Amino acid sequence: MGRANAAYYAGQDPFGDFTTAPEISQVFGELIGAWAAIAWAAMGSPAPVILAEAGPGRGSLMADARRLTARVAPEFHAACAVHFIETSPRLRAEQEARIPEAHWHDDLSGLPDGPLILIGNEFLDALPIRQFRVVDGAWFERHVSGTGFVEMPCDPQPGLPPEEADPQGILERNEPAERFVASLSQRIATMGGIALLIDYGGLTNPGDSLQAIRAKRMAPPLENAGEADLTALVDFGAVSRAALAQGAAVQGPVTQGAFLTALGILPRAIKLAAGRPETEAAAIMGAARRLVEPTAMGRLFKVIAITPTGFPPLPGLAA
16 A cells, blocks of 8 residues: 555645645635634744645645735744655656645655644554454455565554454554654654544544545556555544554644534635635635535544644544
8 A cells, every 4th residue: 555655645645636625625725724823822922833744636725725814923923944755756757846835755754843832633554554454353464465465463453442443354553653643742742743644534433444536436446556546444543543552632623524614714715705706706605605514525524733742722623
């Protein structure tokens, strides 16, 4: 999965296959920018502050956020040094066209020291998973062989409760996601900062959730490796435990619909649509509803913030 996604993001245009929230509506990035400005004030308004994004796609979220903060939060805007965690040369070029002042890093360790606000939207779901199956108390790990899976006996896996397996007895473990969150949380606990993570997933182990998207359609995950986007549901329970184990605190998770509604997505969309041609106004409102409605992205996507212990409640994250 890791090798396939590395090849995919280096050689394909992912936005021909799927659409993320920042590409659906500019309001998404604007609200994240406003949220970050409020979080910065709660941090004590440090200057400079690192404003980082992990997996920034085309740079649309950051561009929309920066446009908003330049207008309504100029002190925060001026204090920010923008950094991206991105390995794809293709996507780095698109990001540079939108945010030319940004700095790029291959991983979290490349970020400079200092107060941090990090955004990760649909980042954890693309990190490579491992899959296990438990049968009558015996554990097997699934491996890829050609175009199919094979299962090999393995030792019991800590942190994988058998009762959370799906009907086929399958459980998933996203160790890179847990390590990323652990490293991020350790930094936040020691240096200060805030992280906002938005992704699709649930509160427990998802079972078998590996999927592939090609040309906006589901595709067999093991077919034509490197030509489709491979993702898996994020286990926010495991992510939260990884953060807490490093001495950080967690706010949420809440659904994306509840989060964006609390931040005022619909009033902002109505204001943005006012005075536009009817079809354009309808598209703006339809995009906003797609982000918050339970039958679209509003329920499946979850939001958490990682903070230092004792940090005040942040907007939109009340349980």
